[in-house]
Amino acid sequence: MQAHPVFPSTGDQPQAEATPSRLIIDAPTRMFHWLFALSFVGAYLTADSENFRLLHVTLGYTMAGLLVFRVLYGLFGPRQARLGVLWRKLTGLPAWLRSVRTAPSLSAVNGRPAQNLLMALAVFALLAMVVPLTLSGYATYNDWGDFLGGDWLEEVHEFFGEAFLFVVLVHLALILLLSLLRRKNQAAPMFTGRAEGTGPSLVVNNRAWLATLLLLAVLAYGAWEWQNSPSGLVSAQALSSFTAAEDRDHDDD
Numbered sequence: 001m002q003a004h005p006v007f008p009s010t011g012d013q014p015q016a017e018a019t020p021s022r023l024i025i026d027a028p029t030r031m032f033h034w035l036f037a038l039s040f041v042g043a044y045l046t047a048d049s050e051n052f053r054l055l056h057v058t059l060g061y062t063m064a065g066l067l068v069f070r071v072l073y074g075l076f077g078p079r080q081a082r083l084g085v086l087w088r089k090l091t092g093l094p095a096w097l098r099s100v101r102t103a104p105s106l107s108a109v110n111g112r113p114a115q116n117l118l119m120a121l122a123v124f125a126l127l128a129m130v131v132p133l134t135l136s137g138y139a140t141y142n143d144w145g146d147f148l149g150g151d152w153l154e155e156v157h158e159f160f161g162e163a164f165l166f167v168v169l170v171h172l173a174l175i176l177l178l179s180l181l182r183r184k185n186q187a188a189p190m191f192t193g194r195a196e197g198t199g200p201s202l203v204v205n206n207r208a209w210l211a212t213l214l215l216l217a218v219l220a221y222g223a224w225e226w227q228n229s230p231s232g233l234v235s236a237q238a239l240s241s242f243t244a245a246e247d248r249d250h251d252d253d
Contacts, residue, residue, distance in 0.1 A: 021194040023201040027211035029081050032070050033190055035218055037168075039063045044165060047158075057141050058225045062218055064134040067127060069214060080202040089120035115178055122171040126164065133160040 043059035046052035074083030096113045136157035144153055179186045189195045193203065 019196055020198045021196050023193050023203040024195045025189050025193045026203045027206050027208045031211035031214050036066050054229055060134050060137045063130055067130045086120055093117055119174050125167045129164050
């Protein structure tokens with residue numbers, strides 16, 4: 001009997017099986033996350049510049065609008081995107097604290113719930129702080145401090161801006177720490193929406209169309225602010241300074 005080769009005679013090797021994964025974060029949630037993050041970074045970098053003041057204000061209002069979207073999506077959206085999921089994680093804090101008190105030693109304490117709780121607290125703080133951050137910014141931009149006495153509103157706005165940055169850094173540090181502890185990139189699902197592992201996907205409908213609408217809405221708002229501003233979102237002085245700097249660079253070449 002002639003033996004049949006296991007593999008084709010062409011020498012091709014069997015293809016490695018793709019790592020199984022499942023969809024756990026839908027497109028609108030991921031789009032919100034990155035637009036929210038970019039808006040804060042832009043607003044923070046332009047906070048101390050008069051030339052970029054309107055751009056700073058526009059990005060702040062964008063954060064407020066994105067928060068409204070996230071609340072509505074968290075109330076009426078799909079189950080995996082509901083804010084109730086975040087709330088249930090937060091309500092697990094008392095039970096975990098009781099387990100810490102009754103544990104015979106620190107080594108016996110289950111650290112995984114603490115990791116999830118810290119992450120949930122960071123996310124909740126970032127969402128909650130948008131309200132005082134944007135309200136104080138609105139009041140500062142409209143010079144309400146002149147009627148309420150002093151510059152304390154500006155100081156309040158700066159305080160929440162720095163506090164927001166602190167929580168962002170804590171959030172990033174937690175992602176890095178969890179990635180090291182679990183030996184898995186915890187930030188990857190916010191890029192791809194997928195997590196390695198078997199089992200059913202949490203997301204039934206990716207809703208890419210809604211993510212696209214959210215992006216278009218943000219871009220349309222920025223364009224509207226630009227059109228309705230006499231000098232655009234960036235002052236003419238800032239643009240002329242930037243152009244002059246580019247000209248100097250070309251002259252040096």
